[in-house]
Amino acid sequence: MTDEISAFIEKDKLDLQGDFCRGCGYCMPCTVDIQINQCARMSQMIRRSPSENFKGEYWQGEMTKIENCVDCGICKTKCPYGLDTPNLLRKNLLDYKKIISGEIEI
Ligand code: SF4
Ligand code: SF4
Numbered sequence: 001m002t003d004e005i006s007a008f009i010e011k012d013k014l015d016l017q018g019d020f021c022r023g024c025g026y027c028m029p030c031t032v033d034i035q036i037n038q039c040a041r042m043s044q045m046i047r048r049s050p051s052e053n054f055k056g057e058y059w060q061g062e063m064t065k066i067e068n069c070v071d072c073g074i075c076k077t078k079c080p081y082g083l084d085t086p087n088l089l090r091k092n093l094l095d096y097k098k099i100i101s102g103e104i105e106i
Pocket of ligand 1: 029030031032033034036068069070071072073074075076085086089
């Protein structure tokens with residue numbers, strides 16, 4: 001095990017704990033049709049798989065739907081991991097917008 005691999009594993013451990021959406025979809029459907037199980041983990045998906053697809057028009061449209069969230073809270077009551085789903089979505093949208101604008105390089 002090299003120091004580089006060890007550092008990589010430690011970073012993954014930090015990224016994949018806490019407010020991390022597992023994509024299970026138990027929180028759905030969303031009142032305003034947000035694809036929660038994808039959009040709430042966009043920050044991981046766009047960094048861990050080929051990102052071009054997630055930067056395209058389709059996903060930009062899906063991510064923009066997060067702005068329509070009415071904070072009904074239904075998703076939160078159904079998440080088995082106790083995530084604050086609406087705020088997690090907004091956090092992912094903020095990060096996503098920075099990636100699309102080039103403010104964050106991935
Ligand atoms: S709180 Fe927002 S994301 Fe959750 S179900 Fe309601 S509208 Fe959808
Ligand atoms: S927010 Fe919770 S219930 Fe919804 S997809 Fe993510 S982990 Fe599953």
